[in-house]
Amino acid sequence: xxxxxxxxxxxxxxxxxxxxxxxxxxxxxxxxxxxxxxxxxxxxxxxxxxxxxxxxxxxxxxxxxxxxxxxxxxxxxxxxxxxxxxxxxxxxxxxxxxxxxxxxxxxxxxxxxxxxxxxxxxxxxxxxxxxxxxxxxxxxxxxxxxxxxxx
Amino acid sequence: xxxxxxxxxxxxxxxxxxxxxxxxxxxxxxxxxxxxxxxxxxxxxxxxxxxxxxxxxxxxxxxxxxxxxxxxxxxxxxxxxxxxxxxxxxxxxxxxxxxxxxxxxxxxxxxxxxxxxxxxxxxxxxxxxxxxxxxxxxxxxxxxxxxxxxxxxxxxxxxx
Numbered sequence: 001x002x003x004x005x006x007x008x009x010x011x012x013x014x015x016x017x018x019x020x021x022x023x024x025x026x027x028x029x030x031x032x033x034x035x036x037x038x039x040x041x042x043x044x045x046x047x048x049x050x051x052x053x054x055x056x057x058x059x060x061x062x063x064x065x066x067x068x069x070x071x072x073x074x075x076x077x078x079x080x081x082x083x084x085x086x087x088x089x090x091x092x093x094x095x096x097x098x099x100x101x102x103x104x105x106x107x108x109x110x111x112x113x114x115x116x117x118x119x120x121x122x123x124x125x126x127x128x129x130x131x132x133x134x135x136x137x138x139x140x141x142x143x144x145x146x147x148x149x150x151x
Numbered sequence: 152x153x154x155x156x157x158x159x160x161x162x163x164x165x166x167x168x169x170x171x172x173x174x175x176x177x178x179x180x181x182x183x184x185x186x187x188x189x190x191x192x193x194x195x196x197x198x199x200x201x202x203x204x205x206x207x208x209x210x211x212x213x214x215x216x217x218x219x220x221x222x223x224x225x226x227x228x229x230x231x232x233x234x235x236x237x238x239x240x241x242x243x244x245x246x247x248x249x250x251x252x253x254x255x256x257x258x259x260x261x262x263x264x265x266x267x268x269x270x271x272x273x274x275x276x277x278x279x280x281x282x283x284x285x286x287x288x289x290x291x292x293x294x295x296x297x298x299x300x301x302x303x304x305x306x307x308x309x310x311x
Contacts, residue, residue, distance in 0.1 A: 006184035010177050017274050021282040028284075068291045070162070070238040096292060103296045110289050 028129030031116075031139050041121030049102060050092060058088030058144040059124075060117040061136075067097040069111040075130045079114065082133070086140055088119070118143050159233035160211050165242075166280050167223060168205070168215035172198065172246075173276035176269045183266025191265045192257045198272075199250035205243030210236050213243070242279070242287025246272055 001009075045052040048062060061079045065072035076093050083091035096103045096111065106115070109128075116125040116139060125139055175198055183191035205213040253268020275286040 001184045001186065003181075003185045006181045009184055010181045013180060013270055013273065014177065014277070017277045018281070020274070021278050021284065024278070024284055025282055066292050066295065068238045068241045068288055070234055070285050070288050073235065074232065097295060100295050100298055103292065108292065108296075111292050 029127060029132040029135075031125050031127050031132065031135040033125050033139075034115075034123045041117075041119075044117055044121040044123070047105065048092075048094065049099070050094070054090065054092055055117065055121065056083070056088050056090030056119070058119045059086075059090075059140055061089065061091045062115040062117065063091065063093045064096050064103070064106070064108050064111055064113045064115075065093055066095065066111050071130050072112045075112040075114070078131065078133065082136065082140070086144060088144055089140060116140075116143070157209070157236055158211070160216075160236045160239075161219075161224060161230045162232070162234035163227070163230060164216045164219045164224070165210050165239040166283065167219040168210070168213055169276045170280035171215050171218075172201070173273055173280050176273035176276060179269040180266045180273060183262070183269060188257075188262045188265070191269070192254065192262070195250055195257070195265050195269055196254045198269075199247060199254050202243050202247035202250055206240060206247050210239045210243060238285060238288040238291075241291055242275070242285055245287035245290055246275065249275075 041055045042052040045055055054060075061083060063072070063075060063079055065076065072093075076091075079091045079093075083089045094102065096108060102108075106113075112130060114127040114131055114136075115123055116127070116136070118124050124143065127136065175194065179191050179194045179198070182194060201214065205216075210216050249268055249272045253265045253272075256264030256268075278284040278286055
């Protein structure tokens, strides 16, 4: 291949990588509304392998992490603070490092992945990547039926 | 794999290293495609050695990481938060695997493997440097799901 052609291929590679980066960034952290699957809190808790008592009264943020996830600790702090500041909302962090079956059951392809359950134990949303705080706060408001003061 | 907490690092260090690595990998793609086969192979071999350094000694001791600490970090504000060095260290291992495959196949008489491996490694390094995505870290979960990586502790002790 000629030098100019090789340079063009490299430029195309750079362009493709940039485009991929923008696509990933646009999708990362979006709150994707689920179809409300799952029957009740105890079924949802059993599927996740946690005690039903660990679920929140109004909503539960279930965060999937692994031991080697650069952005999971930050997400855990973010979701922990959100849960602490919203009544009836709990945050659960599940380490998938030892749970390949759980990762397969919930089709987790990236960490952190966050599932949002309502008070009845139905899955209401799924978030891949560190959640966008504003979008998640809006969803939690609708789940906890609490209106926020517009700033 | 150790579960002991290692010293936290400035997350901008690995991204700085990834930027230099990505630039060199892109140069390697051009060299490999333009027919400078020996130069491309030597550069990829050098980069594979750097990946090995990062993977086995840890990202904190990677030469580009040391460069960051000496020259760049003193000029910047302190980081907003520190980060666990294990995910980027694991990603260095993934980089070693990709670059190493290209080096071995290149030595076996497949010169096109060198720019292809360099292009794959470039994609991961570029996304890390420019967008903060750690593809190597995400691969860890997929390897767990494929049961390539075995749980570090037996499941018998777990309630789940």
